[in-house]
Amino acid sequence: MWFSSVAHVVKVGSIAFLFVAGFVMLLSMYMGVQPSHCMPAPRNQHPPRPILLLWFWPEGHKFDLSDCKPEFGISDCFLTDDRTMVNNSEGVLIYNKAIQSDLSNLPPRHRPPFQKWIWYNIDPPSKTRNLTNLDNLFNLTMSYRKDADITVRVRVFSRKKAEEFMLPEKDKMVCWVSDEDDLGVARDYYNELKKHMKIHVFGKAFGKPLEPDHYYSTIASCNFHLSFENSISPDYITKTLHDPLVSGTVPVVLGPPRKNYENYIPRDCFIHVDDFPDAKALAESLSHLDSNTTAYQNYFAWREYLYVKPRLLESHNQFLYDVCLACQHLGRKRIYRRIHDVYKWFHTKPSWLP
Ligand SMILES: *[C@@H]1O[C@H](CO)[C@@H](O)[C@H](O)[C@H]1NC(C)=O
Ligand SMILES: *[C@@H]1O[C@H](CO)[C@@H](O)[C@H](O)[C@H]1NC(C)=O
Ligand SMILES: *[C@@H]1O[C@H](CO)[C@@H](O)[C@H](O)[C@H]1NC(C)=O
Ligand SMILES: *[C@@H]1O[C@H](CO)[C@@H](O)[C@H](O)[C@H]1NC(C)=O
Numbered sequence: 150m151w152f153s154s155v156a157h158v159v160k161v162g163s164i165a166f167l168f169v170a171g172f173v174m175l176l177s178m179y180m181g182v183q184p185s186h187c188m189p190a191p192r193n194q195h196p197p198r199p200i201l202l203l204w205f206w207p208e209g210h211k212f213d214l215s216d217c218k219p220e221f222g223i224s225d226c227f228l229t230d231d232r233t234m235v236n237n238s239e240g241v242l243i244y245n246k247a248i249q250s251d252l253s254n255l256p257p258r259h260r261p262p263f264q265k266w267i268w269y270n271i272d273p274p275s276k277t278r279n280l281t282n283l284d285n286l287f288n289l290t291m292s293y294r295k296d297a298d299i300t301v302r303v304r305v306f307s308r309k310k311a312e313e314f315m316l317p318e319k320d321k322m323v324c325w326v327s328d329e330d331d332l333g334v335a336r337d338y339y340n341e342l343k344k345h346m347k348i349h350v351f352g353k354a355f356g357k358p359l360e361p362d363h364y365y366s367t368i369a370s371c372n373f374h375l376s377f378e379n380s381i382s383p384d385y386i387t388k389t390l391h392d393p394l395v396s397g398t399v400p401v402v403l404g405p406p407r408k409n410y411e412n413y414i415p416r417d418c419f420i421h422v423d424d425f426p427d428a429k430a431l432a433e434s435l436s437h438l439d440s441n442t443t444a445y446q447n448y449f450a451w452r453e454y455l456y457v458k459p460r461l462l463e464s465h466n467q468f469l470y471d472v473c474l475a476c477q478h479l480g481r482k483r484i485y486r487r488i489h490d491v492y493k494w495f496h497t498k499p500s501w502l503p
Contacts, residue, residue: 199239201226201476204256205247207269207468217473220461225480228472232256239263240479242291242472245270245277252282267291267475268491271301273380279492287488291475294384295412296499298486299478301471302384303391305414305455314452317369317397322346322439324371324398326364327354327389333379338403338422345432348375361462368396372439373420378404383502386410394418394457399448401435409502415451 203214214228226240235241241256243266248255256266265288270277291299325339325348332339332354342348351357351367359367368374374393378385383405390410393400400419402410407421425431438445461469488494 198225198227199479200234200237201228201240201242201472201479202232202234202238202256203228203230203242203472204232205244205254206230207244207247207471210465210468212465212469214472216466216469217476221470221473223473223477226476228476236261240265240267240289240475242267242269242475243287246272248280248283250278250280252280255286258286265289265479265486267299268488269471269475270495271471273378273382273385274496275380275382277492277495283492284490285487287491288486289478290488290491290494291471292495293387294495294499299475301474303386303388303394303413303457305394305457308454308456311453312456314397314449316446316449317366319370319372321349321371323373323375323401323435324349324351324368325355325375325377326350326359326368326392327352327377328358329354329379331379332377334381335375335377335379335403338377338428339375341428342375342432345429346435364462365392365396365459368393368398371398372445373401373435374398376400376402376404376419378402381405383409383498386413388460390414390419391457391460395459397449397452399438399445401431405502412502415455418448418451420448 214230217223217228229238235256241260241264243255245268260266266286267289268283268287269291271293289298291297291301293302294300295302323346327350330353339348349371351359374389374396376389376393378387378389381404386402386404386409390400390402390404394414401422402419403422404410407416407423410416410419410421420431420434422428422431425434438448461467
């Protein structure tokens with residue numbers, strides 16, 4: 150009796166042992182086939198961080214993909230440019246301008262069901278090629294448009310407590326700093342305005358590039374900065390507005406209607422060319438403001454409670470923040486979505502815009 154129950158226990162025990170041993174062996178075989186370096190967790194185990202694959206380096210600029218954390222505190226995904234990881238990537242970020250017209254340089258169409266392609270375009274419609282056959286490829290949009298899934302644009306932040314603003318010293322009235330290779334629609338207004346006042350120009354657009362060290366300080370040394378967009382299109386409001394707001398200079402904007410700017414920045418922090426019948430009237434108004442400190446300083450009242458963050462100025466880093474934002478979105482929002490026609494969305498003006 151005693152023997153038999155011992156025998157029974159031993160028997161049960163050895164079956165259990167064999168079972169456990171077999172499981173351990175299977176587990177170690179399974180672990181053994183996992184790549185040891187990058188360690189994307191197997192799909193069914195809910196990876197802690199999704200992989201975002203940067204398919205093209207925007208404009209060929211390479212930057213350090215590990216900078217999202219130190220620069221912006223963003224660490225919601227694992228960022229890579231390693232195309233061999235395409236089958237494990239939850240997101241693939243595709244810079245629209247780099248797509249060849251025959252679409253031959255896109256990622257493989259046979260993609261895992263969890264993979265989202267992100268259409269990344271920061272050009273205005275007039276500068277965006279209309280590629281055919283891009284239907285039903287993308288899942289998310291990233292652009293300057295407010296209704297994009299991931300919006301990359303000027304943002305105003307509120308201060309925790311009121312702060313007094315020290316106006317930088319000024320020795321120039323009107324400046325224009327631009328690195329654009331094409332000044333586009335901005336050039337005509339500029340040519341007209343310069344008949345009525347001196348405009349100090351800097352940047353690659355004028356063959357006078359500024360080093361990052363001198364960039365913000367040069368803008369700060371002017372009372373006004375011509376924040377002229379080279380293309381006029383809803384929501385297309387770029388760094389040319391952002392940078393004087395950082396520097397402590399009043400932007401004079403040319404772009405979409407004033408109401409559209411007021412969606413994003415305080416109404417009393419900028420001057421719109423449409424506020425005046427013509428360039429001559431604008432020039433007169435700027436001269437008046439130049440001689441009336443009280444009136445000029447009213448353009449900075451908003452800074453007591455709001456501010457705009459400086460951006461990274463080195464040209465290789467100009468896309469870093471956008472890419473980090475895509476990483477943040479991918480890690481935080483697990484939505485399923487398919488975009489039938491990305492251009493239809495991009496070329497249709499949303500109803501809420503002026
Ligand atoms: C991705 O998976 C497909 C089959 O689903 C395979 O043909 C392809 O070689 C894989 N790509 C890589 C880079 O492993
Ligand atoms: C692309 O098509 C839209 C209309 O669908 C048009 O407004 C836009 O100008 C076109 N872009 C180019 C670069 O031709
Ligand atoms: C200067 O501007 C302030 C505020 O707009 C105004 O009240 C004042 O009359 C102006 N002074 C002169 C001399 O124009
Ligand atoms: C992404 O879009 C493609 C094409 O429309 C679709 O087949 C796929 O199911 C979508 N995937 C996700 C995860 O949204």
